[in-house]
Amino acid sequence: MSTRIGIVVFPGSNCEQDCEKVFTDMGAEPVMVWHADEALPDVDIVVLPGGFAHGDYLRTGALARFSPIMSAVQKHSDAGGLTIGICNGFQVLCEAGMLPGALRKNAGLKFLCKWVDLRVENARTPFTSRASEGQTLRIPINHFEGNWYCEDTVLKRLQDNDQIVLSYVDNPNGSLGAVAGIANEDGTVFGLMPHPERACESLLGSEDGALILGSMLDHVSAKAGV
Amino acid sequence: MSFVANVNVMLKEGIADPQGQTIERALPALGFSGVGDVRVGKRIRLAVDAADEQEARERVQQMCERLLSNPVIESYEVTLES
Numbered sequence: 583m584s585t586r587i588g589i590v591v592f593p594g595s596n597c598e599q600d601c602e603k604v605f606t607d608m609g610a611e612p613v614m615v616w617h618a619d620e621a622l623p624d625v626d627i628v629v630l631p632g633g634f635a636h637g638d639y640l641r642t643g644a645l646a647r648f649s650p651i652m653s654a655v656q657k658h659s660d661a662g663g664l665t666i667g668i669c670n671g672f673q674v675l676c677e678a679g680m681l682p683g684a685l686r687k688n689a690g691l692k693f694l695c696k697w698v699d700l701r702v703e704n705a706r707t708p709f710t711s712r713a714s715e716g717q718t719l720r721i722p723i724n725h726f727e728g729n730w731y732c733e734d735t736v737l738k739r740l741q742d743n744d745q746i747v748l749s750y751v752d753n754p755n756g757s758l759g760a761v762a763g764i765a766n767e768d769g770t771v772f773g774l775m776p777h778p779e780r781a782c783e784s785l786l787g788s789e790d791g792a793l794i795l796g797s798m799l800d801h802v803s804a805k806a807g808v
Numbered sequence: 809m810s811f812v813a814n815v816n817v818m819l820k821e822g823i824a825d826p827q828g829q830t831i832e833r834a835l836p837a838l839g840f841s842g843v844g845d846v847r848v849g850k851r852i853r854l855a856v857d858a859a860d861e862q863e864a865r866e867r868v869q870q871m872c873e874r875l876l877s878n879p880v881i882e883s884y885e886v887t888l889e890s
Binding site for chain 2: 648
């Protein structure tokens with residue numbers, strides 16, 4: 583039985599098809615989930631993809647967090663299911679309070695669309711188990727509001743709990759602590775600004791993204807006792 | 809009764825504001841000197857039904873806490889038009 587992935591589509595999401603393709607290529611079973619649905623189908627993993635949900639109106643992710651599907655996503659997470667928020671998805675998770683902090687405008691006020699090197703800070707999460715600590719991953723970013731911030735006390739707590747999962751080798755957007763991706767305390771919710779789904783084919787420049795997405799599939803398989 | 813509220817949302821003190829900094833750098837080039845501390849925010853204007861001013865203010869504050877501002881990085885101020 584292959585792993586089922588629910589990819590939430592908001593009005594304005596634009597990376598859901600890339601996610602669908604790479605998960606299909608990896609042998610999983612992705613299904614699109616419309617943001618206005620009140621229930622998730624039976625899925626093992628939830629993906630909040632990149633894009634501009636609700637046009638980024640008011641603040642990026644501010645309106646999407648109130649989409650009907652989000653209470654089902656919270657329940658899925660509370661029950662121990664994995665959730666990954668990519669780029670806009672990370673912004674939605676922060677607005678929803680499922681991850682700490684907030685994403686601000688890039689420090690240089692430029693929309694960044696380029697390859698970056700990430701450092702794996704914690705390889706003991708369900709999202710990075712295929713990588714090793716200290717490994718460099720080459721994954722592209724594509725954002726104007728990727729500048730992650732949190733209060734000092736929150737940062738200390740995240741550092742103490744090993745919730746900082748990925749950092750930028752060369753901080754492109756001013757993120758506090760060069761943070762590129764963080765997990766919640768339980769390690770079941772992960773948000774990152776870079777796009778792993780765009781780094782799954784050597785033809786496109788890197789397969790490092792598959793290490794992240796594949797780690798999640800491994801976690802689900804292990805839980806299922808496969 | 810209907811009350812008109814104006815909400816000013818600003819980045820919190822101490823949070824870097826690159827938009828404000830960019831504007832601050834642009835003003836001298838236009839001949840305006842002696843300008844500093846430029847910060848950019850947003851204003852949201854809305855009409856809200858309430859029994860009285862206090863209830864109107866409380867309702868708008870709740871809207872600010874839940875949606876109109878992000879308390880991690882923003883502060884807000886509510887004024888009611890008389």
